[in-house]
């Protein structure tokens with residue numbers, strides 16, 4: 378037995394499977410040419426970042442549009458950062474926005490697919506088999522350095538202005554013999570397993586990033602840690618093993634990993650794996666005080682995916698917005714194809730922003746209003762009721778007590794060529810429908826101030842005498858107009874503008890008084906429709922109330 382084999386047996390006596398076995402267990406996938414296999418691989422820290430949703434969205438879209446596979450892998454090697462239920466939070470948080478995985482972890486306790494386990498903490502034997510094979514080839518070794526020794530090396534390197542890290546002469550255990558290692562282990566010394574880096578300071582590594590293009594960096598020369606003291610892998614090592622064995626073609630991840638790419642490429646090389654394509658996504662940015670910064674978990678509520686669910690942005694709106702952020706040509710496509718399915722858009726990873734897309738609330742709300750205004754009344758009812766059930770019990774109960782009524786309210790002015798854009802998120806629905814419900818409406822009336830209370834009361838008193846709940850939509854406005862004229866108002870704003878002294882106002886002012894009396898507001902959807910839905914008893918009651926109020930204040 379040569380020394381390397383001795384070392385491998387000393388460190389991993391219980392590991393019997395070899396890389397060749399795993400190659401067989403996880404064969405290359407049989408997929409169409411060009412199919413993208415990619416993954417979302419978060420740590421279960423209990424916080425789902427909007428950037429994670431963005432990356433998942435990009436990954437899922439790339440996989441779907443190429444006939445590939447999108448899977449969820451849980452990177453839980455850092456147990457300190459893990460929270461209970463963290464996996465379900467990720468799965469549910471993403472599902473709320475229609476991010477579904479073809480494979481991988483599907484809940485805290487289940488997974489699906491032939492390339493698992495998809496939770497890193499369940500893959501230790503696999504990692505160990507590969508480290509063992511590297512040790513056998515003399516490409517990895519146990520390192521017994523203590524924290525203090527490493528700190529002393531760092532201090533020395535800082536003082537000498539040298540590259541910090543364990544490499545070259547600082548890699549003290551590079552050539553340790555199996556005999557010495559055995560002694561140390563038997564004496565109870567702890568160790569990590571390090572890569573014996575084949576890198577050289579005068580070589581550079583080049584790769585083509587799917588978003589950033591050609592990247593060139595110095596080769597990795599560090600003897601980086603592959604296995605930590607507790608035997609769990611580092612991110613670097615687990616990434617290489619998992620993405621190889623799960624047959625990932627595209628590693629789509631945050632660009633904070635770019636600086637580690639030379640390590641990763643070297644790992645793929647020493648392990649004899651074909652490297653995946655790297656696609657590094659820039660973080661989502663926010664404008665602040667004239668500058669730009671990353672959206673931050675600490676400062677920005679919108680950094681949390683839960684924020685969008687709680688506020689009630691429908692998945693469809695969020696998808697529209699994400700696509701707007703992802704591909705700048707999407708908006709033009711949407712304008713040209715207002716009714717097309719978003720899936721018909723030709724999404725391109727390479728068109729994603731190199732510098733970081735800018736998050737903008739005004740835009741999000743705009744995009745969302747445009748999305749919601751095209752939904753049917755049924756859809757608006759179903760989605761907003763489902764949201765209210767979780768986040769607004771009062772609204773939910775009102776909807777549930779009289780579904781028919783709620784549907785009628787939400788149907789007002791829907792389906793027209795130019796639908797109104799009053800709702801950006803389900804949180805807005807209560808305010809939007811409030812005057813339809815005694816429980817929600819404060820009965821305050823925002824009358825315009827260009828007419829006297831006496832004039833307004835007169836309008837309402839007269840209107841009461843002609844109001845008829847069975848009037849048709851076509852007859853309604855002419856009726857109001859005739860009444861306006863009889864009371865001394867111009868029949869059209871144009872006429873009023875020509876001779877303002879001849880009139881008390883115009884028909885719009887008159888309708889405005891009725892609107893404020895019935896709804897409390899100056900601006901609403903179609904008033905005729907509102908009155909029809911409220912019913913004539915309620916309309917008369919509200920007009921009476923308004924007359925009383927106006928006469929009292931006269």
Ligand code: GLU
Nearest residue numbers: 418419420452616629630
């Ligand atoms: N677990 C890593 C993270 O949370 C994933 C990076 C990757 O996608 O490879 O950042």
